[in-house]
Amino acid sequence: MLFRPELHGTRAAVASTHWLASAAGLAMSERGGNAFDAAAAAAFVIQVVEPHLNGPGGDVPIMVYDARREKVEVICGQGPMPRAAGIERFRERGLDAVPGSGLLAACVPGAVGAWLLLLRRHGRLRLADVLAPAIRYAEEGYPVLPKAAAMIEAMAPLFRTEWAESGRTYLVDGRAPAPGERLRNPVLARTYRRLVAAARAAGDDREAQIEAAHTAFYDGFVAEAVDKFLATAEMIDATGRRNGGLLTGDDLATWRPAVEEPCSFDYRGHVVHKPGPWSQGPVFLQQLALLEGFDLAGMGFGSADHLHTVVESTKLAFADREAWYGDPAHADVPLAELLDRGYAARRRTLVGAEASGRLRPGWPGGLPARLPRVPEGVARRREHGWLEQLDNGIPMVVRRTAARGDTCCVTAADAEGNMVAATPSGGWLKSSPVVPGLGFPLGTRGQMAWLDAAHPNALAPGKRPRTTLSPSLVLRDGRPHLAFGTPGGDQQDQWTLHAFLNHVDFGMSPQAAVEAPAFHTDHVPSSFTPRRSRPRSLVAERGWDPAVLAELRRRGHEVEDAEPYSLGKVCMAGPTPDGGALAAASPRGAQAYAVAH
Incomplete structure (x- = not known):
């Protein structure tokens, strides 16, 4: 049962983290504007x-x-x-x-x-x-x-x-x-x-x-x-x-x-586009590359294997973020190697039966990884x-x-097939x-940015610090499908990943996908001061099967209960096959709203 309906319109749809912003965006359509006008107004x-x-x-x-x-x-x-x-x-x-x-x-x-x-x-x-x-x-x-x-x-x-x-x-x-x-x-x-x-x-x-x-x-x-x-x-x-x-x-x-050109990865016929490594966007794609080798649907939504496999893959992808990401105009970021399927296959072997407590970046192209030192x-x-x-x-x-x-977060789509996602x-x-x-x-x-001159994310004049902001666009069969994003700092590319997997691997509608119980790990040091981390952590909203959580604890995860509907505010928008537009917004926080007409 859904808390909110998935909204379908004939002309435009907007989902954002504030109802007044969503309404303002939709009002641009009444003035003759498109999804881009709507997103900017919101x-x-x-x-x-x-x-x-x-x-x-x-x-x-x-x-x-x-x-x-x-x-x-x-x-x-x-x-x-x-x-x-x-x-x-x-x-x-x-x-x-x-x-x-x-x-x-x-x-x-x-x-x-x-x-x-x-x-x-x-x-x-x-x-x-x-x-x-x-x-x-x-x-x-x-x-x-x-x-x-x-x-x-x-x-x-x-x-x-x-x-x-x-x-x-x-x-x-x-x-x-x-x-x-x-x-x-x-x-x-x-x-x-x-x-x-x-x-x-x-x-x-x-x-x-x-x-x-x-x-x-x-x-x-x-x-x-x-x-x-x-x-x-x-x-x-x-x-x-x-x-x-x-x-x-x-x-x-x-x-x-x-x-700029986006970076992208084709996951089960869905081409996901993200910002470059000046954001954390490629970490979403690295997680997909790892998970591509697992049968998530066969594991079943909400199973211990499902949550364990996703979290352990997340740890590996985010470890690479820590070692390799930075402004590509100022640093040599081996992005092609990080998104290479062969590299992902080698990294996938590190997903074991037990929860890992180590930060394990890879060596793309044989290059030694450099993790920053947290002062x-x-x-x-x-x-x-x-x-x-x-x-x-x-x-x-x-x-x-x-x-x-x-x-x-702001997402918007219109009947012409235009899509926008921004954080x-x-x-x-x-x-x-x-x-x-x-x-x-x-x-x-x-x-x-780090005060470490040898790191890709080192502070330097005129250089972009590597940010956590990470919206997503998805094409399916070459056509526009979904635009989405969420608040959440380092967790953005976990909560949106889970919503995307809910849709693609577990067959949920966009609204069901954003409402499903959420989880994440704080395994990797935060991008914000004071840079805390909690190795082996698995934060899960209440609502998951207690037996599953017990099994995850047995595997070494430090499971922490979170309040129901407290993790993230995923917003989605996209065109519909009949020439309309849809929008979905998480009920978390009683703040994000989708509108359509």
Whole structure:
């Protein structure tokens, strides 16, 4: 029995991690827009209504299938580190890791540029139409999500005493808003309105308008505000000290979002497309390459063999992520070898009868693997308080509440066969102070880079840190089939993998696939500070057969119970064979919603 129906429409469908964003996206179809307009409108709304998880200062990979061109492409909205961000600059400050909060971890904010590029290349509507819902919610207010309220409450002492602009943005008369209370961000609304004004001033040509908005953001008033703030600001961060930032207006002015070829793998007739190794996307494909050699369907959904085989394959794929992934423009990433079926066959022999507690990367092409060393100081725990919150680089509230955060997701499809999947993230309110005059903070994605010059994911000037963001597009028989993604940091390519396997190997519909019980492992060190790992862990939502969990414990897995419907928020959208579109959204968190018409 499904908690929610799988929605089918005749024109368009959207699924995202916030109901207001999904509704805003679908409204673009009523204006004559396509799936690309819908995804962009939803994403800009999410910047407003999920400020605890993302914002205009963050980043996004966007997977695109354009039905007119019959082509999949990746729009990279992951900005690079500043040109002044060398390893020695951090060592000089006595640091052995990039702090997970504050100004030092800021990269060029790539999300706005990526969404503008999507609109210019693939959309139909004008920027004023696409930004209208986000402007309205920023000006008139929106109901604060419980998790956002909990995060603001946890950070309120810091906002009152240190990050004053964040206090002016998120506190209401000096206090944290209550869940469901209406919160406004008029400064952010003015930022959006200035982008629209710059677009209109460029004349009537739609593409020229979008280009003018890009210039206003990256070489105009936004870049100027960022440059002015970081030139003098010194803000307290996870180190417990006040540090300035390295990002400049010139870093923004010289950056453009890139359009890239995806990497892909054909799994049982489904060609899955992912972003490159500057994301963790290829790890999804490596898991498929390993699992291709097992009869999952024959094992039966929910069996001990099913969960054990998937988790052990995940450990191997993610070990390769740790050793080999990085920005391919700056590092030699042996991606072809990592996705080679012969390599997968050799790695598959390591999946044994017992749970492995070791991190075992492979040696593609005979090259020796290099695992990063987790600095001892990064794994510390602080006493309860806002400094402990800063110490944890992922957007979640630690210890004082069960509220968790991760990131966001937008998927959209239309009757023409267009598909979009994106996972916007970064620039969340917990980890960096709001920039005066803009209404949003910068991101902290630089924390994912290592201060190890020999590692592929080493921090370097102008280099993208390897991110966890990882949307997916699937073609079946050469035709568009599904676009999907989920919040979840390191778990994104586990929870979406399981939903995909539920659909392909176990024959579930998209909605059934996203609602099925979830599980994951925290075996590999987190990509976020403080880089914790739990070898042999297997986190499983309650609802699995107790006998299966007992058998997994017998095999050496450290099984941990999670609350039912607590792991992930997988969203899916895709065209239907009859010329319509479908959308499915997980009920987890009572937040993600699918809409169609």
